[in-house]
Amino acid sequence: MAKLSETELRKSIKEQNMESIYYLYGNEKLLVRHYTNKLTEKIAGKSPSEFSFHVFSGADDIDQIAIAANVLPFMGGKNYVNIKDLDACRLSDTAFAKLLEMLANLPDTTSVVISALTIMPDMSKTKNKKLVAEIARLGVVAELNKIGQAALEKQLASWARKQGATLTEAEAQRLIRYCGTDLSTLQNELEKLCAYAYGREITQEDIEKTVVKNLEARVFDLSKFVLTGQYDKAFGQLDMLFYQKEEPVSILAVLASAYVDMYRVRVAIENGKKTADIAACFDYKRKEFRLTNAQRYAKGLPTAALRESLAALIEVDEKMKSTPCDKQVLLQELIVKLMLLAKKEYDVG
Incomplete structure (x- = not known):
């Protein structure tokens, strides 16, 4: 039970070292969404039962979330609860206490993933700090932030290879200059480029022709x-x-x-x-x-x-x-x- 980096989280999922509670947040929302989906698939499977698959938003009733967390999974497997965009400092003291109690007393058959898909919880606030500390004690907390320039270039080159094209360091830098550093935007533009330059190296001319500059x-x-x-x-x-x-x-x-x-x-x-x-x-x-x-x-x-x-x-x-x-x-x-x-x-x- 600990706070994990993005690399450590990826490794733990790959090796199936799964915990009962996860809290994912950070300013790189594509990574938060990506690992939420990865955890969902690992825990609930590709075709989960509707009886043991529950998704809530942060504004939903904590009592209803607690009820879902105590459902016994249908035909074995895991009972999965995903809470999206939970900002603990917006909860009443009573609701926050119920949330902590629920997390501390989860059945062995239930897994909870809390993911800040669109919000940035203020980690200087007492309730958010307390929630992170409690989940780090009980499960896994991962802060998924924007990666540095060199790592971003490597990520783009890796994505290109997986889609049948080659992206050099110079052209990765050009793509970042034109599109900015948002991973979702870069991923979308790179998909177009790889389709256009399938089976070969992506050139400056390809980028000039197909990429929408910000x-x-x-x-x-x-x-x-x-x-x-x-x-x-x-x-x-x-x-x-x-x-x-x-x-x-x-x-x-x-x-x-x-x-x-x-x-x-x-x-x-x-x-x-x-x-x-x-x-x-x-x-x-x-x-x-x-x-x-x-x-x-x-x-x-x-x-x-x-x-x-x-x-x-x-x-x-x-x-x-x-x-x-x-x-x-x-x-x-x-x-x-x-x-x-x-x-x-x-x-x-």
């Missing part, structure tokens, strides 16, 4: 065109974002974050630091590629230009949020200003 990737393309002086491409990309109904405020926020990344990298380098030092100070977990991109595209841009660009971004942000205005026109004017700043500084230095 807002961050599309605005990064915009910033790249601005910094490299590609006027037509910059405004073509901006027009496409408007056509796709992206909010100007959202576009501005992502564009500003790209410039903040570049400024952080520049200041770090000027002070003898590395990008790894920036990642340690700010939240770049599974987004390390942003720093790599920032270093590449800020290389020819003087620090003064970055400061003036950030000032221009702040000015437009304040206008958008404080005065009635045509936000699309403001963004268009901003793009022109950013390109002029970059060109002016290049000419000077």
